Amino acid sequence: MIETEVLIVGGGPVGLAMAVELRYQGIDCILIEQTDSVVTDPKVSTVGPRSMELCRRWGIGQQIRDAGWPKDHTLDVAWVTSVGGHEIYRVHFPSYENRTLPDYTPEPEQVCPQDWFAPVFQNYLGEYPGGIIKFLSRLDSFEQKEVIHARYMVACDGARSFIRKTCNVDAPSFHPTQKFQSVVFKAPELATQMGKNHAMVFFLVNPIIQEPLRAVDGRSLYRLILKPQEDGDVRDAESAIRAAISIDTPFEIVSNLPWFLTHRVADRFRVGRIFFAGDCAHTLSPSGGFGMNTGIGDTGDLGWKLAATIKGWAGDRLLDTYEIERRPIAVRNLTEARANLERSQKRPIPPVISSDSPEGEKIRAEMALGMERSGVKREFDAPGVHFGFRYESPAIIPEGTPPSDDPFQWQQSSYPGCRAPHAWLEPGKSTLDLFGRGFVLMCFDSTQGVESWEKVFQEKQVPFTSHYINNWEIAKLYERAFVLVRPDGHVAWRGDTLPSDAGALIDRVRGCF
Numbered sequence: 001m002i003e004t005e006v007l008i009v010g011g012g013p014v015g016l017a018m019a020v021e022l023r024y025q026g027i028d029c030i031l032i033e034q035t036d037s038v039v040t041d042p043k044v045s046t047v048g049p050r051s052m053e054l055c056r057r058w059g060i061g062q063q064i065r066d067a068g069w070p071k072d073h074t075l076d077v078a079w080v081t082s083v084g085g086h087e088i089y090r091v092h093f094p095s096y097e098n099r100t101l102p103d104y105t106p107e108p109e110q111v112c113p114q115d116w117f118a119p120v121f122q123n124y125l126g127e128y129p130g131g132i133i134k135f136l137s138r139l140d141s142f143e144q145k146e147v148i149h150a151r152y153m154v155a156c157d158g159a160r161s162f163i164r165k166t167c168n169v170d171a172p173s174f175h176p177t178q179k180f181q182s183v184v185f186k187a188p189e190l191a192t193q194m195g196k197n198h199a200m201v202f203f204l205v206n207p208i209i210q211e212p213l214r215a216v217d218g219r220s221l222y223r224l225i226l227k228p229q230e231d232g233d234v235r236d237a238e239s240a241i242r243a244a245i246s247i248d249t250p251f252e253i254v255s256n257l258p259w260f261l262t263h264r265v266a267d268r269f270r271v272g273r274i275f276f277a278g279d280c281a282h283t284l285s286p287s288g289g290f291g292m293n294t295g296i297g298d299t300g301d302l303g304w305k306l307a308a309t310i311k312g313w314a315g316d317r318l319l320d321t322y323e324i325e326r327r328p329i330a331v332r333n334l335t336e337a338r339a340n341l342e343r344s345q346k347r348p349i350p351p352v353i354s355s356d357s358p359e360g361e362k363i364r365a366e367m368a369l370g371m372e373r374s375g376v377k378r379e380f381d382a383p384g385v386h387f388g389f390r391y392e393s394p395a396i397i398p399e400g401t402p403p404s405d406d407p408f409q410w411q412q413s414s415y416p417g418c419r420a421p422h423a424w425l426e427p428g429k430s431t432l433d434l435f436g437r438g439f440v441l442m443c444f445d446s447t448q449g450v451e452s453w454e455k456v457f458q459e460k461q462v463p464f465t466s467h468y469i470n471n472w473e474i475a476k477l478y479e480r481a482f483v484l485v486r487p488d489g490h491v492a493w494r495g496d497t498l499p500s501d502a503g504a505l506i507d508r509v510r511g512c513f
């Protein structure tokens with residue numbers, strides 16, 4: 001029998017991230033994955049900026065950056081009647097070699113398809129028994145032939161989750177399910193043929209296809225999303241690629257797989273000692289690339305809470321806050337992804353759109369104006385979705401006026417529940433690098449001593465450090481003289497004076513309420 005603290009079921013991106021976070025927190029865990037782990041249909045393309053910040057914490061950020069995406073490859077998104085046909089509208093994004101770091105994160109998003117980033121995580125974790133991943137191992141019931149005895153189980157077994165269903169937890173649909181096809185193909189000459197008109201994503205706008213064609217590896221691999229025929233039959237991949245690309249380019253089809261776009265959020269994220277994370281707990285439209293990133297966000301919230309509970313310093317209610325904090329974020333991200341999807345699906349496409357005639361040109365110009373006005377860029381540049389969410393739970397102590405919840409008004413904030421702001425402490429060292437395993441008190445006032453706090457944290461055996469930061473700009477960004485940050489990098493409390501009853505405050509943020 002294998003004994004472990006936490007059994008993780010499912011070695012997709014979220015299960016892998018959960019295992020890495022628990023490992024980082026020093027918790028013993030085993031991950032079982034039913035397949036041999038080889039990714040044949042790399043759905044995920046982009047690791048979002050908040051997920052990249054977690055990768056930075058785990059020490060694998062640079063490996064994700066170096067995984068293979070060419071630094072000089074265009075990141076533009078172009079709306080076209082076909083690749084090589086008429087271009088309607090284009091959003092320019094500088095390539096990685098030309099971009100400057102935004103002021104709100106040390107780790108902007110990174111294109112890294114699933115078949116590249118999964119091995120980075122797998123290498124970090126290693127294969128059982130030396131490491132912790134057991135491939136070709138499927139959970140068929142909660143009692144296996146090969147018994148794994150665990151205190152907690154995290155179900156990362158995807159959208160069809162056997163575990164969630166066995167726990168009788170429903171994940172109701174927010175919107176009707178849609179069927180799509182994902183066609184992966186190689187077109188090794190396309191980038192050179194397109195030259196300066198190449199893009200990372202081509203959104204096809206013609207009467208047959210209104211879906212994206214996306215560069216997967218920045219070299220020869222592409223993915224075309226398609227709607228099946230009206231009678232529901234799978235479309236022929238070859239003719240669809242020919243309808244999508246109007247220049248003569250050689251191509252080879254790698255796969256043509258159907259998939260279902262669902263918008264579901266589980267009613268509960270926890271049943272007893274079983275937790276649901278990733279697509280098992282929520283599925284959303286890929287438009288915006290929030291799906292996996294929402295799941296990786298789950299692991300950042302759950303990981304330290306499991307670790308604190310197993311190590312014995314959490315309050316009894318800390319694990320309850322996982323669902324309270326994360327479920328609303330799943331709904332928030334689902335809503336954003338849905339808005340992106342509707343923006344492209346509701347667009348009327350007159351057949352003349354592809355025509356060389358003045359009428360065709362007029363329609364394309366009008367459409368470009370509409371795209372500019374409706375902010376199509378939002379789908380590809382949404383830091384407010386990745387960072388602007390805010391937790392509300394009994395373990396977070398509100399203070400002051402909450403910032404706007406509109407992702408497109410987002411600014412860094414130290415309001416409790418928000419991700420604590422990033423600023424450079426010195427070249428290469430972010431404020432975020434101070435957070436990870438214990439509570440951190442960010443101090444901007446040296447006149448009030450924090451010794452009493454240190455003592456109370458110590459008495460309660462809660463890991464704690466304090467940092468006095470003598471930097472006016474960072475103090476302004478942090479808004480208060482004292483900001484208490486949780487291991488997941490979210491603010492738990494802030495104030496201009498240290499409360500006299502530190503014990504009560506500490507109890508609340510560690511889940512004793």
Ligand SMILES: Cc1cc2nc3c(=O)[nH]c(=O)nc-3n(C[C@H](O)[C@H](O)[C@H](O)COP(=O)(O)OP(=O)(O)OC[C@H]3O[C@@H](n4cnc5c(N)ncnc54)[C@H](O)[C@@H]3O)c2cc1C
Nearest residue numbers: 010012013014034045046138139157158278279291292293
């Ligand atoms: C076309 C497309 C493009 C996308 N692009 C993006 C993107 O760019 N960015 C983004 O953030 N998201 C994207 N997504 C969403 C993303 O793919 C999912 O959100 C993500 O894969 C969810 O990861 P997961 O680990 O929760 O589940 P999954 O990836 O489904 O992994 C579940 C794993 O559990 C294993 N498993 C299941 N049952 C058992 C069992 N009983 N025992 C053992 N193992 C089991 C499965 O084999 C599988 O490996 C995209 C989705 C699609 C369809």
